[in-house]
Amino acid sequence: MNQDSGASIAFRGIGKRYGETVALADLDLTIRPGEFVSLLGPSGSGKTTTLNILAGLISADSGSIMIGDTDVTHLSPDRRGIAMVFQNYALYPHMTIAENLAFPLQARGRDLSKQAIAAKVQDVAETLGIGHLLARYPKEISGGQQQRVALGRAMVRDPKVFLLDEPLSNLDARLRLKMRRDLKALHQRLRSTIVYVTHDQSEAMSLSDRIAIYQGGRLQQFGAPADIYRRPVNAFVANFMGEREMNNLAGRVVRAGDGLVFQADGLDFALPTALNDWARFQDRALTLGVRPQGVKIGGRSDALLCEAVLRLVEHAGTEQFFYAQAGSVELSGAAAPDAVLAMGDGVQLSLLSRELYLFDTASGVALVQGGDLAA
CATH class of the missing domain: 3.40.50.300 (P-loop containing nucleotide triphosphate hydrolases)
Structure with a gap:
């Protein structure tokens, strides 16, 4: 035709x-x-x-x-x-x-x-x-x-x-x-x-x-x-956008010694050197966003790190999704389909720098998109 x-x-x-x-x-x-x-x-x-x-x-x-x-x-x-x-x-x-x-x-x-x-x-x-x-x-x-x-x-x-x-x-x-x-x-x-x-x-x-x-x-x-x-x-x-909603952490960027920390709901994430440009957002109400695919189990050098406890695991064929408690915050993340995950396990989580988004909390406007400042 x-x-x-x-x-x-x-x-x-x-x-x-x-x-x-x-x-x-x-x-x-x-x-x-x-x-x-x-x-x-x-x-x-x-x-x-x-x-x-x-x-x-x-x-x-x-x-x-x-x-x-x-x-x-x-x-x-x-x-x-x-x-x-x-x-x-x-x-x-x-x-x-x-x-x-x-x-x-x-x-x-x-x-x-x-x-x-x-x-x-x-x-x-x-x-x-x-x-x-x-x-x-x-x-x-x-x-x-x-x-x-x-x-x-x-x-x-x-x-x-x-x-x-x-x-x-x-x-x-x-x-x-x-x-x-x-x-x-x-x-x-x-x-x-x-x-x-x-x-x-x-x-x-x-x-x-x-x-x-x-x-x-x-x-x-x-x-x-x-x-x-x-x-x-x-x-x-x-x-x-995305099959699963982002993890959203309300907090602020503050200076701690010679570095920067993102403080959110009782969690302190030390910001890697690659994210030091975030200094211009200090003391401003911010929301840190990261999709589940950007949250991994195990320490990474290019990431924000925190300790957490696994609460729930979902098998989705090509990958597994997990929910973990980090202080008062629940984070969702993704793992390989053959990863051995058990509820109650203590894990270290990495929020990959290249997957981070930063939003102004009041307006919702994106300040950092897809880890731009980690490039």
Whole structure:
């Protein structure tokens, strides 16, 4: 199936309120033609509002939206050159798969022959690997196949932009992984512009060219998955990205003799020489962040060290995750799958310097990202 690359999208100062509730605050966001962009955030963060305003399903209180060179701010959904795929696939149960795929082409205002429609349906079905299902009804095919039909019904319209609203959330975990791979392959083949809403950060990481992260109706960060994971702009983004939340230690950098110490909840971490630049943050309320993958058992020279007691161990296939008590602080860390770990064991923990983040406690703004000062 041949398809031109998609159109660009530009949100400019988009705002939306419901009474006193700010659903979206002054959104500025530009999506490049042919880009796969995920809108990611917790419930109520503004991602679905963004999608619905782009689709024309709700109107913005302020601002404008461009799709390509066209201002679509006040256009009806059918004039925006978009196609949506929803969480519930909304297939017509009384129609065959072929009839479901053909339905958008038979809508009022489309002047296509039966032969042209049949050819288009067959082309899209073969692209999605559902050509053998055209005579069946939705109830006779699997959830993953229904999802492909919903995608196909969007594709037959040759839209400038695809809008996907949590389309994989009704699938089981194994099938969801397969559909991620298929979606990515489909995007690479079509090069259409795709805007994808999800609350699943691993889904966004694996599919997207760039990710827009929302909280409280505001865009927090927009960038490539690796950049957002490694260089979060604030504590919210840092904790939201990654399968497991960061360890967060509230404290201060203070001078002790000739060196520096990070004091947190009764724990004193001597800062290695590589982290001496942290002196500029002395006596300021700080939060030290480190993901579990940056907490290791055993002493390391390039780390903050503390003594702890193992409290819980979880096996996760390729690695083990543990929880350890260090004074009044619980730290989570990661170990090799064959490491022998037992609850109640006393251990020395290393918080690797290259994995440390430092945030201003009051604002949440990132001061040090991914151990920058340890480089």
